[in-house]
Amino acid sequence: MPRVPEILEVESYRRLCDQVVGARITRGFADAYLGKKLASPATWARAVKGLIVTGTARRGKLLLLETDGPTLGIRFGMTGVLLLDTEAGIEGLFYGPHTFREEWVRGGLEFADGRRLLVHDPRRLARVEIEPDLDELGPDALTITRRQFDVALAVERGEGPAIKARLLDQSRIAGVGNLLADEALFRAGVDPHTPLARLDDARRTALYRALRSTTRTLAQRGGSHLGDHMAARLRGGVCPRDGESMAIATIGGRTTYWCPRHQH
């Protein structure tokens, strides 16, 4: 089963990074893909050398390393894993078989004490950033309040987009990935196509509670891929709640599974 770094996984990478708070960076490296958001890949090496890590943070799926200089950001794409030396941030968080290949290490940081923080990413969609712009991201999905949730679901005009598309919009709520979105909608009994304007207060409440329960339970279970509806996430899948055949469509650019019987 492929496992992708959604917000819960990135939060565990953040905790892993707590171990390097206080350490001095002696060297940084990033290949052309990992450094794609920078002026050049060499920018990373120049910018990080000599910095002391002073803290860790996270906004949605963006991991932040605070330093005595610029804040460093790491995004993990679909297959990125953070390793401290050889210890994975999440045990076995790999795409496909649990393998490690040296050539999939796209970059990282080396510390004065010899430890190394490595970005392992087969599919090359992970990125590093320097002083990432947090204004582009909405409130964090793990701590969002009901009030903030209502703001995030506000409609500018017309019926608004499908609820699922809005949940995935990182500028509205930071950190809801495809799996979390489908799981929360499944738990709340809401059809992912529902236009925002047609979500009454009761359904917003149900969805907010479902988002909270989803992040909490899946964190306890150990990952974003351990949701109740995951078993139904395949061709011919059946709703684990009532046995109905799951519907499949692309919504908000992502493959969406839902149960037409209890999600409406």
Place this chain on the structure above:
DNA sequence: AGAAAGCCTCGGCCGC
């Protein structure tokens, strides 16, 4: 062989 759970860009469409 086709589909993939993140993110980015582009183009079309809508409303002012």
Place this chain on the structure above:
DNA sequence: TGCGGCCGAGGCTTTC
């Protein structure tokens, strides 16, 4: 008709 913003589609990339 013009413009800007919004939204969905498609691309990136490699893997199994």
